[in-house]
Amino acid sequence: MWNLFKKLAVGFVIGGGLVAIANSQEVPFSFQLLFFIVSLIGAMMFALLDAQTLNTMSGGKSFLVVTVFWVFLITVCVAGASFLPQFEPDDEKAKIGKLLEKERKQSAQGKTEELIARAKALDQQVKALEDRLKGIGGGQAVATTQAPTAGEKPAAAGGGGASGDIMKVGEEQWQLQECYNCHKLRGEGGKKRGPELDNIGTLLTVEEIQQKIADPKSMMAEGYDKEFQKGIMPDKFKDLMDPKELLALATWLGSFKNTAVNTPKPIKKK
Numbered sequence: 001m002w003n004l005f006k007k008l009a010v011g012f013v014i015g016g017g018l019v020a021i022a023n024s025q026e027v028p029f030s031f032q033l034l035f036f037i038v039s040l041i042g043a044m045m046f047a048l049l050d051a052q053t054l055n056t057m058s059g060g061k062s063f064l065v066v067t068v069f070w071v072f073l074i075t076v077c078v079a080g081a082s083f084l085p086q087f088e089p090d091d092e093k094a095k096i097g098k099l100l101e102k103e104r105k106q107s108a109q110g111k112t113e114e115l116i117a118r119a120k121a122l123d124q125q126v127k128a129l130e131d132r133l134k135g136i137g138g139g140q141a142v143a144t145t146q147a148p149t150a151g152e153k154p155a156a157a158g159g160g161g162a163s164g165d166i167m168k169v170g171e172e173q174w175q176l177q178e179c180y181n182c183h184k185l186r187g188e189g190g191k192k193r194g195p196e197l198d199n200i201g202t203l204l205t206v207e208e209i210q211q212k213i214a215d216p217k218s219m220m221a222e223g224y225d226k227e228f229q230k231g232i233m234p235d236k237f238k239d240l241m242d243p244k245e246l247l248a249l250a251t252w253l254g255s256f257k258n259t260a261v262n263t264p265k266p267i268k269k270k
């Protein structure tokens with residue numbers, strides 16, 4: 001009996017030492033407990049070595065004893081283990097969730113702020129565009145009243161109903177496709193890459209303008225290679241617009257018949 005206490009005492013000391021080391025290394029508490037228990041189990045093993053040898057058994061009796069021993073051992077293991085802290089997937093998930101939630105909130109807030117800033121910037125751009133369009137519309141109305149051409153339908157501004165819609169779509173396409181990057185119209189845009197188009201309606205029919213936009217190489221502005229860089233009008237517009245939009249743009253452009261502007265005469269190549 002004394003022997004058993006001695007071995008258990010050694011188990012306690014070793015276990016305590018392990019716990020102290022584990023603790024200093026910031027090992028989780030459940031593992032510290034596990035180390036302690038394992039060292040106690042070790043001590044008990046040594047105590048068991050000192051136990052009296054059993055009498056040799058045989059037959060049914062030996063089978064029974066071995067079975068009972070295993071059942072006992074397994075019960076102790078399972079019962080003992082169930083007292084230890086258990087791994088609960090839901091608990092762990094909840095912990096991870098809490099950690100992540102904080103980060104998510106921060107990044108979501110960052111995103112919202114960014115979106116708001118972007119929306120504000122866009123809003124300002126729209127306002128600026130609106131102002132510009134108002135300015136342009138006024139200017140054109142003045143231009144048409146100043147230089148009316150007999151028997152021709154009035155230019156884009158203010159046309160009502162269905163034709164007004166098509167004019168609106170046409171003008172939208174002019175802005176969307178950024179034709180103004182190369183062409184001056186109503187005194188705006190240009191950078192001198194392509195001809196001013198204010199008189200294009202006098203020189204080309206709507207169909208011909210459509211053809212020019214869809215296939216820029218099909219006709220060339222007269223003398224364009226002296227004044228402008230050769231063949232730089234992009235070939236992409238027929239892919240960027242559907243036929244309706246192309247027609248609208250051509251119709252809108254066809255309404256520009258300001259003979260005061262020197263739009264070069266287009267010459268058919270195909």
Ligand code: HEC
Pocket residue numbers: 174177178179180181182183193194195197200209212213216219220221222224228229231232233234237249253263264265266267
């Ligand atoms: C990268 C510059 C560039 C862009 C963008 C561009 N064009 Fe042109 N465009 C030209 C040049 C250069 C010419 C003159 C040479 C030629 O006829 O190809 C021209 C000619 C034209 C002509 C014939 C003008 C004339 O007097 O012969 C029309 C009409 C025209 N462009 C319409 C458009 C429309 C509509 C768009 C937008 C969908 C557009 N262009 C976009 C460069 C451009």
